[in-house]
């Protein structure tokens with residue numbers, strides 16, 4: 726059997742003298758080859774992940790508006806924000822192998838999406854798949870699978886939603902959720918928690934309101950492990966957003 730050194734010596738003979746190879750021995754050639762294989766398989770995983778997001782929502786996992794939200798550009802002006810920021814950072818840092826979900830509830834414009842996107846952006850950099858989606862978008866994707874022209878089934882979409890590393894469901898309670906919406910959210914949270922995948926929820930309702938809306942069964946699953954529940958009860962930041970800060 727040919728060794729990496731035999732192969733390297735043959736390559737050397739074939740190579741024009743002015744070409745400087747990236748390696749100088751058979752061992753280096755082998756290591757280079759293995760590294761290229763590793764980089765290629767990482768690229769394939771990334772491509773598959775991006776394709777999955779496109780398939781689920783027709784876009785990347787975090788909306789453009791929130792792509793630049795980070796822990797560093799979340800401004801702290803009161804104790805509540807300081808605590809929320811620190812808990813969100815801790816949540817992201819401890820995400821690997823964790824089953825813990827999070828619920829950010831409270832007033833509009835207080836940074837629930839900002840901190841959820843900061844968690845998501847941090848995880849994406851670490852190679853995780855993240856999808857932040859509103860209930861309305863979720864339902865229109867589900868309903869889209871019923872149309873004759875759709876090439877994705879309801880089951881496939883549910884499966885995709887249940888297997889992203891972090892799914893964040895936004896605007897819970899914006900409309901009076903229909904029975905179908907409750908069943909779908911129930912199924913997604915159920916599937917995700919039984920396969921040990923965490924879910925994030927963002928809502929203007931308080932925990933009691935979320936319980937009344939989605940039911941004890943779903944909200945109990947959101948408490949698995951060391952889950953994070955934060956109340957955002959300060960003034961809206963929206964009037965201060967200029968649009969060019971990040």
Ligand SMILES: Nc1ncnc2c1ncn2[C@@H]1O[C@H](COP(=O)(O)OP(=O)(O)OP(=O)(O)O)[C@@H](O)[C@H]1O
Nearest residue numbers: 798799800832833834835836837838839962963966
């Ligand atoms: N503490 C903060 N520092 C910097 N930017 C902030 C802060 N809080 C909120 N923002 C910005 O204000 C805007 C509104 O915040 P965000 O969308 O996170 O609010 P929300 O709590 O999710 O609101 P809603 O309940 O209405 O969806 C965003 O552009 C966000 O980046």
